[in-house]
Amino acid sequence: MSDAVPPSTSLPAVEIAAAVRRGERSAVEVLEEHLAVIHEREHEIHAFNLLMDDHARVAAAHVDRQVAAGHDPGPLAGVPVALKDNLCTSGVPTTCSSRILEGWCPPYDATVVARLRMAGAILIGKTNLDEFAMGSSTEHSAFGPTRNPHDPARVPGGSSGGSAAAVAAGFAPLALGSDTGGSIRQPASLCGVVGVKPTYGRVSRYGLVAFASSLDQIGPLAPTVADAAAALEVIAGHDPLDSTSVPEPAPELLARLGEGVEGLRVGVVAELMGEGIAPDVRRRVEAAADALAEAGAKVDDATVPAATYGLSAYYLIAPAEASSNLARYDGVRYGLRVDAPTTAAMNTATRTAGFGAEVKRRIMLGTYALSAGYYDAYYGKAQKVRTLIIRDFAAAYESFDLLLSPVSPTTAFPLGAKAADPLTMYLSDVCTIPSNLAGDPSVSVPFGTGDDGLAIGVQVLAPALAEATMLRAAAVLEDAVAGNHPGGRR
Amino acid sequence: MSEWETVVGLEVHCELATASKLFCGCRNAFGDEPNTNVCPVCLGLPGSLPVLNRGAVELAMRLGLALGCEVRPSTFHRKNYFYPDMPKDYQISQYDEPINVDGVIELPDGTRIGVERAHLEEDTGKSTHVGGGGRIHEADRSLVDYNRAGVPLVEIVSRPDLRSAEQAKAYVNELRAVLLATGASDARMEEGSMRVDANVSVRPAGSSTFGTRCEVKNLNSTRSLARAIDYETRRQIELLTDGEPVVQQTRHWDEADGRTHPLRSKEEAFDYRYFPEPDLVALAPLEEWQAAVAEALPLLPAARRRRLADVTGAGIASVAVVVERGLDHLVLAAMEAGGDAGRLMVHAEHDLAGTTGALDVDAFAGLTRMEADGALTATQAKAVLAELVANGGDPQAVAAALGYEALSGDVLAEAVDAAVAANPGAWDRFLAGDTKVTGFFVGQVMKATAGKADGKAVTALLRQRAAG
Amino acid sequence: MVPMAERITPSDVAHVADLARLELSPEELELFTGQLADVLDHAADVEALDLSEVVPTAHPLPLVNVLRDDVVRPSLDRRAVLDAAPAVEDHRFQVPPVLGEPG
Numbered sequence A: 001m002s003d004a005v006p007p008s009t010s011l012p013a014v015e016i017a018a019a020v021r022r023g024e025r026s027a028v029e030v031l032e033e034h035l036a037v038i039h040e041r042e043h044e045i046h047a048f049n050l051l052m053d054d055h056a057r058v059a060a061a062h063v064d065r066q067v068a069a070g071h072d073p074g075p076l077a078g079v080p081v082a083l084k085d086n087l088c089t090s091g092v093p094t095t096c097s098s099r100i101l102e103g104w105c106p107p108y109d110a111t112v113v114a115r116l117r118m119a120g121a122i123l124i125g126k127t128n129l130d131e132f133a134m135g136s137s138t139e140h141s142a143f144g145p146t147r148n149p150h151d152p153a154r155v156p157g158g159s160s161g162g163s164a165a166a167v168a169a170g171f172a173p174l175a176l177g178s179d180t181g182g183s184i185r186q187p188a189s190l191c192g193v194v195g196v197k198p199t200y201g202r203v204s205r206y207g208l209v210a211f212a213s214s215l216d217q218i219g220p221l222a223p224t225v226a227d228a229a230a231a232l233e234v235i236a237g238h239d240p241l242d243s244t245s246v247p248e249p250a251p252e253l254l255a256r257l258g259e260g261v262e263g264l265r266v267g268v269v270a271e272l273m274g275e276g277i278a279p280d281v282r283r284r285v286e287a288a289a290d291a292l293a294e295a296g297a298k299v300d301d302a303t304v305p306a307a308t309y310g311l312s313a314y315y316l317i318a319p320a321e322a323s324s325n326l327a328r329y330d331g332v333r334y335g336l337r338v339d340a341p342t343t344a345a346m347n348t349a350t351r352t353a354g355f356g357a358e359v360k361r362r363i364m365l366g367t368y369a370l371s372a373g374y375y376d377a378y379y380g381k382a383q384k385v386r387t388l389i390i391r392d393f394a395a396a397y398e399s400f401d402l403l404l405s406p407v408s409p410t411t412a413f414p415l416g417a418k419a420a421d422p423l424t425m426y427l428s429d430v431c432t433i434p435s436n437l438a439g440d441p442s443v444s445v446p447f448g449t450g451d452d453g454l455a456i457g458v459q460v461l462a463p464a465l466a467e468a469t470m471l472r473a474a475a476v477l478e479d480a481v482a483g484n485h486p487g488g489r490r
Numbered sequence B: 001m002s003e004w005e006t007v008v009g010l011e012v013h014c015e016l017a018t019a020s021k022l023f024c025g026c027r028n029a030f031g032d033e034p035n036t037n038v039c040p041v042c043l044g045l046p047g048s049l050p051v052l053n054r055g056a057v058e059l060a061m062r063l064g065l066a067l068g069c070e071v072r073p074s075t076f077h078r079k080n081y082f083y084p085d086m087p088k089d090y091q092i093s094q095y096d097e098p099i100n101v102d103g104v105i106e107l108p109d110g111t112r113i114g115v116e117r118a119h120l121e122e123d124t125g126k127s128t129h130v131g132g133g134g135r136i137h138e139a140d141r142s143l144v145d146y147n148r149a150g151v152p153l154v155e156i157v158s159r160p161d162l163r164s165a166e167q168a169k170a171y172v173n174e175l176r177a178v179l180l181a182t183g184a185s186d187a188r189m190e191e192g193s194m195r196v197d198a199n200v201s202v203r204p205a206g207s208s209t210f211g212t213r214c215e216v217k218n219l220n221s222t223r224s225l226a227r228a229i230d231y232e233t234r235r236q237i238e239l240l241t242d243g244e245p246v247v248q249q250t251r252h253w254d255e256a257d258g259r260t261h262p263l264r265s266k267e268e269a270f271d272y273r274y275f276p277e278p279d280l281v282a283l284a285p286l287e288e289w290q291a292a293v294a295e296a297l298p299l300l301p302a303a304r305r306r307r308l309a310d311v312t313g314a315g316i317a318s319v320a321v322v323v324e325r326g327l328d329h330l331v332l333a334a335m336e337a338g339g340d341a342g343r344l345m346v347h348a349e350h351d352l353a354g355t356t357g358a359l360d361v362d363a364f365a366g367l368t369r370m371e372a373d374g375a376l377t378a379t380q381a382k383a384v385l386a387e388l389v390a391n392g393g394d395p396q397a398v399a400a401a402l403g404y405e406a407l408s409g410d411v412l413a414e415a416v417d418a419a420v421a422a423n424p425g426a427w428d429r430f431l432a433g434d435t436k437v438t439g440f441f442v443g444q445v446m447k448a449t450a451g452k453a454d455g456k457a458v459t460a461l462l463r464q465r466a467a468g
Numbered sequence C: 001m002v003p004m005a006e007r008i009t010p011s012d013v014a015h016v017a018d019l020a021r022l023e024l025s026p027e028e029l030e031l032f033t034g035q036l037a038d039v040l041d042h043a044a045d046v047e048a049l050d051l052s053e054v055v056p057t058a059h060p061l062p063l064v065n066v067l068r069d070d071v072v073r074p075s076l077d078r079r080a081v082l083d084a085a086p087a088v089e090d091h092r093f094q095v096p097p098v099l100g101e102p103g
């Protein structure tokens, strides 16, 4: 390779795929270049629970053979992709960063994994997460925390912290995460990458190890909006294996990215701009609003009153569903077993040893919220708040095409800063939770840095199934921050 | 001592006769090698998701419509409790919005028993308790086979309308008949595809309030159901007569000692923490869908009994037996073909217990016609019928082959004349109204005709002669 | 509204841990009781709302009748299934004695 050709690790995913499909780069070379970066920095970052380098080499060689034979390996040909370690990979360990699943190999691929393989993507490893996706810092991993590539003393956010860090560190130009209350968008914001939470039902959950089933969504993390759009086109679309899958084909996103925001009505959510949001974060959201206005959008203040109840409702609903979803880790069929004289005692011993403190906390919170005498006061009421949030968003979308808000109240915080106080940690999700409760899509786009020089993402929210419009606005913000428009780079 | 009344409500779990399981494509089959019909979904593997089986929903709707239920929009809930034969440690079941509500089962004697609901849920796997003679409390380990996990069930909950063990048995038999008629289930209690739990309480006769009930489990046949209800009734009456309270609890029927025993309660109080199953969406049995399912329903046992009674004039007991055996269609068709209603019913009730084999409708009709014409005696008809069932054929030809040529009227009349002539004393008594000698003459004629004569025809000829 | 001190007691937490098949040390019991109380206290804003006229939303999607045809699909290979199990006997999953009966 001549010096004139930049290494693939500096390229966005769509350019790698284009080059591989044209035969200008080999998938094997692309892979090795990424593996080299991983070997250089992974010991410091700990983005991965498991590297799938052997599998990846086989898959990359196959892609190259397809190209040589004149076949199109697919839209993500040769693109290394990092998978959050709560996505099932056939024959490859899937741990959810939990002792209770250590060593377990699923006998099947998640639908998104199968779709990535079909699209020619090269799966390079399973990324670290907060155990069972419960957390906002990736510190609650049984296998140790992931560090923020921009400042290893700080957290990458979570729970998809490993995926966000992998993209930010150049380990992979694409990663998948899961987002139940902000777990894609918040780490994307803290690591300075793009993170998309699609509409609930847009991407099949089949093979995503459940945290809170009515809120979980899989989505991409990527260096650019176009990369995220390309990944979403591949993984989205109806799946008969998921009853909650939207019965529509994958949306056309890439082709529409350049359409701009001329004439779109954008509202800044007042309820998410107040107390608790750091001033530098607020300023970046205001700057983003200005950039969109500059690009032709009509920007105004919007109100979603019930969004203020989102956090409370979420921390009743999500743990309740989790308490049920995680009951199956009982030491009977797979994973860890700690022996004891009776089955009940064995269940207890296994779960007590296998789950970390945060998981136990949420299981107990959820069990409590569902238990006799408390259901109506807690779970039942939270489900009603959900109705209010959906109603208030619907009302806002009568006046606006898109909404704008912060993602994380702050930039990346130091490791350990919030670990001791769960409630403080939970407050990290205040701006991201409303979209999960409403089932609507949203995206975190890097939009400059805070006073500490750390990345800040802004959130674009859209009505259900309006990913295309949402990503058009994200692309405009991306352009603006790159200096192509005034008001972007600070 | 006052009179007591037993009050029984039944909860019946039936496996639906689908090809695949309720939420996955694994085979729904009994008796396969352990753990061969399992997949990520029915093993509850991490990441797996349920998708509802249309066939199971339609069978549940069929049953609901057959029971006269309102078929409603419904949802699934999770019922959370830890148990090793339940792969997810929750059961997906319909809770406060079941698919079928407010039906009725009409027993053969016309009693109507209310059905509160008939809802869909998934079955559990099967545990075998090893060591300690296989008894659960003494076992030293248990082995779990998940082939049955996720098999579709309907749970049919009766209202507490049953008043005796016999009635409970009749209810289960009738429900089984409906399940078979609709094709919803093969309803085999021995194989466990139909499982009955009984809620039993007693109260002073005439009372309109309910006593404290006990739920009795492990009833493997209608016989044990009846025995358990009788036992439980006696036990509760004894308690109450002694001034002791009945404690609400779940009890286990022990077939061997003929008693119910309290089940060791779990160390934790039951708190199932029901909540809506987020992995499934609601069911809305739209009108056209319901209409299509209803259209495909066959005529059900109660309606068939009414029809058969109307057409044949037979009594409740005979009609019940014939419909239970599924012979009503044959009887009705044979009547159409000119058969004799009374004789068709007699044969269907008493002589066709097993199979109808090679018997066809016309032959059955012809046989009863020959009987009615006096061409065959009842005993001969039975023999001819057995041959028709075994090898088929035409009743006339079969009768001939068996040597049952019909006596012509002349031959019979001659034999009667001869018997009268040979026994003048007896004839005088007959003329004097002594009917006891009728049998004597019939016997004489039988002897003379080698048993080919029909008793009724002989009697008729004797009367004719006396009158003439 | 329940005052915070009574919102959730250590005995509530112990009961819930029992239901969830978790065992807590005395220190954990105390720590978790405080932490759960904090979260429930934060949820007091929701508790205080009058939502008697509001219908609960279990699910963000308005889908109904998502069904698959009653068709048999291949099951998993038994060896692979049992290989994942902590203990197997006679092609079945082996567990210690089970006390009590299922619900």
Ligand SMILES: [Mg+2]
Binding pocket: B093, B121, B155
């Ligand atoms: Mg049941």
Ligand SMILES: [Zn+2]
Binding pocket: B021, B024, B025, B026, B037, B038, B039, B040, B041, B042, B043, B150
């Ligand atoms: Zn299955």
